[in-house]
Amino acid sequence: MMSASTSILTINGGSSSIKFALYRIGEALERKLVGKVDRIGLPGTNLTFNDTSRTEPGSRNIEAANHGSAANFLIDWLEQQVGFTHIRAVGHRVVHGMQHTEPERVSQALLDELYRISPYDPEHLPREIELIEAFRRRYPQLPQVACFDTAFHHSLPRVAQLLPIPRRFDAMGIRRYGFHGLSYAYLMQELAQLAGKQTAQGRVILAHLGNGASLAAVRDGCSIDTSMGFTPTGGLTMGTRTGDLDPGVAWYLMQSENLTPQQFNHLINHESGLLGVSGTSSDMRDLMEHEATDVRAAEAVELFCYQAKKWIGAYAAVLGGLDTLVFAGGIGENAPAVRARICDGLEFLGIEIEEKRNATNADVISAATSRVTVRVMHTDEEVMIAKSACHVLGLPTEKEGIDS
Numbered sequence: 001m002m003s004a005s006t007s008i009l010t011i012n013g014g015s016s017s018i019k020f021a022l023y024r025i026g027e028a029l030e031r032k033l034v035g036k037v038d039r040i041g042l043p044g045t046n047l048t049f050n051d052t053s054r055t056e057p058g059s060r061n062i063e064a065a066n067h068g069s070a071a072n073f074l075i076d077w078l079e080q081q082v083g084f085t086h087i088r089a090v091g092h093r094v095v096h097g098m099q100h101t102e103p104e105r106v107s108q109a110l111l112d113e114l115y116r117i118s119p120y121d122p123e124h125l126p127r128e129i130e131l132i133e134a135f136r137r138r139y140p141q142l143p144q145v146a147c148f149d150t151a152f153h154h155s156l157p158r159v160a161q162l163l164p165i166p167r168r169f170d171a172m173g174i175r176r177y178g179f180h181g182l183s184y185a186y187l188m189q190e191l192a193q194l195a196g197k198q199t200a201q202g203r204v205i206l207a208h209l210g211n212g213a214s215l216a217a218v219r220d221g222c223s224i225d226t227s228m229g230f231t232p233t234g235g236l237t238m239g240t241r242t243g244d245l246d247p248g249v250a251w252y253l254m255q256s257e258n259l260t261p262q263q264f265n266h267l268i269n270h271e272s273g274l275l276g277v278s279g280t281s282s283d284m285r286d287l288m289e290h291e292a293t294d295v296r297a298a299e300a301v302e303l304f305c306y307q308a309k310k311w312i313g314a315y316a317a318v319l320g321g322l323d324t325l326v327f328a329g330g331i332g333e334n335a336p337a338v339r340a341r342i343c344d345g346l347e348f349l350g351i352e353i354e355e356k357r358n359a360t361n362a363d364v365i366s367a368a369t370s371r372v373t374v375r376v377m378h379t380d381e382e383v384m385i386a387k388s389a390c391h392v393l394g395l396p397t398e399k400e401g402i403d404s
Contacts, residue, residue, distance in 0.1 A: 006086050007032065008395070009078070010385040012093040013131045015123060016040045018070055021382040022082060025395055029386050033082065037062070040070045047077065067127045071134035089143040090135050091389030093182060093381060095124035095232060097148025098173055103388040106132055106144040114146075120173075121231055123269055145389040152181030155222035163230065176234075178226035180208045182381040184216050187328055190377055194363075195324070199373075202323035205315050207308065208379065209338070210329035211239035211282065215308070217315035225318050227311050233269055236307050239282035242272040243307065274300045284331050284338065305341040312342070316349050322372050325351060328379040336361065343374065 008029070012019040017040060022033040035049030045064045050057040064070035078084070092106075098117055104110065111132065118125040132144055161175045184206050192200035204218040213236045216226040227235030227243075237243040245268065253259050259267065275282035278300040280290070291298035316322045327339055336358045343353045350371030358365040366374035390396070 006088055007082070008386045008389050009087050009090045010092075010382045010389070011090060011131055011135075012381055012385065013067060013124075013128050015127070016042065018067065018074060018131065019382065020074065020078075021386070022078075022087075023383070023386040025088065025390065027396075029383060029390070031383070034382070037064065037070050037074060040064050041066055045070070047074075051081075067130045068134055071131050072138075075134065075138050084139055084142065087142065088395060089145055089389050089393055091145045091147055091385040092128060092132055093149060093385055094128050094146045095149045095179060096121040096177070097146075097150040098177065100146075100148045101151050101154035103145055103147040103151070103392050105392055106136075106146050110146060117173075122265065123232070143393055145385075145392045147182060147385045147388045149179045149181045150177040152184045153178030153216070153223045153226055155224070156226070157224060160225045174230060176226075176229040178214075178216065178223065179228045179232045180212070180214050180216070180226075181223075182384045183208050183328065183379040184218070184223065186380050186384045187326055187377055188218065188221060191324065191326065191375070194375075194377075195373070199324060203316075203319040203321055204324045204326065205312055205319070205322060206326045206328065207312070207332055207342075208329045209236075209308065209327065209332035209335075212241070213238045213304075213308075213329065213331070215311045215315060217318050219319055225315060236311060237277075237304055238273045239284075240270050240273045240275045242268045242276075274304060277303055284335060288335070288337060301338070301341075305338060308342045309344075309346065312346065312351075313349070322349055322351070325372055325374045326377050327375070328377050333376055333378055334361065339365065339374075339376070 006025045008023045008025060010021045010023070017036055017038040019036045021031055024030040024032050033049065033051040035047065037045065037047050039045045045062050046059060047062050048057060048059045062073055064073055094114070096117065098120065111129065114125060114129050118129065135142065135144060156176065156178060162170070163175055187206050188200055191204065201220050206216045206218060208214055212232060214226060214228045215236065217224050229235065233241045235243050250264060254264060273282060274284065274287060278287055278297045280297060281287055284301070287297040287301050291301050312325065327333065331338055340353055340358055343351050351374060352367040352370035353365055353374060354367040361376050364373060364375055366372060
């Protein structure tokens with residue numbers, strides 16, 4: 001069993017995965033264990049993990065037909081590895097929070113509300129509720145904290161929230177919320193530490209580019225616009241999600257293909273995006289490997305870069321100029337060619353990339369003559385969950401950042 005101390009466990013549930021991490025609480029949060037259960041509900045479900053007491057990461061195949069069974073397996077495994085005696089709380093990423101603007105302790109009232117709003121985000125909320133309930137059944141006295149991915153965007157001005165549909169739907173809470181908020185909050189904290197508070201208070205565009213992808217325009221440290229809207233399906237084209245789509249396409253496909261609402265939802269979330277355009281893969285690495293010989297792969301890459309470039313231009317207009325551009329996420333951090341294509345032609349905005357720095361994924365990839373500082377930053381949603389849980393429960397942790 002791994003040595004235990006007073007710790008926070010973080011749970012980040014995805015559509016077919018559960019990421020988890022264990023942080024020791026002290027003067028600074030120290031990550032002791034990190035892992036992932038992936039391919040839940042599919043053949044080859046796998047647990048991978050790494051703890052600081054081992055030199056090599058571990059891996060094992062498991063059986064998990066759904067998030068509930070995966071959560072129970074994970075709890076059993078954690079009991080063997082670290083025990084729950086010293087775990088003070090569990091922090092969960094909850095994708096959709098609607099009106100919730102701060103992390104909060106899970107109560108029955110909050111769970112009832114999450115059940116009520118789960119139709120607003122059927123791709124995430126039901127699974128996240130399932131994870132919370134699994135820990136609640138096994139450890140009913142263990143505090144749990146919900147950290148809402150929408151909270152960072154509560155500062156959106158009204159005009160950026162509005163959808164152009166009849167007013168009665170706005171009263172029902174149907175508006176633009178924005179997502180990837182835990183990632184964006186972390187990036188802004190890191191930007192303040194790396195470049196100073198004045199830079200973080202400037203005109204910033206954050207590009208979280210991964211299988212899920214979005215951009216945010218930030219000024220004075222506050223989100224003023226973001227590409228995802230009412231659900232995480234909107235905005236930029238993603239791995240399997242459409243991004244923004246002419247609403248007439250929904251009507252046409254439902255009519256011509258006899259799609260039910262459930263089938264259409266599956267189409268736009270699991271069969272579209274890079275996968276739909278390429279017909280082969282949702283993974284940018286696969287597509288770039290084959291784009292020289294596969295025109296569909298090439299078009300998928302081109303579409304992704306083109307749309308990201310358009311969002312940057314739009315947000316530079318919203319911000320009234322641009323001081324800092326940050327790339328993060330799996331693609332943003334690790335794909336120099338994608339960053340270069342996105343930034344190509346944006347010299348008129350003051351964006352100039354230095355080729356050698358970009359090729360090595362340097363922290364700063366902009367040229368010395370660039371008016372805009374372009375950064376590559378690793379994002380960390382798990383540590384933000386841990387900080388938020390400590391803050392809500394009044395547990396000691398590092399002084400900087402958790403209130404920013």
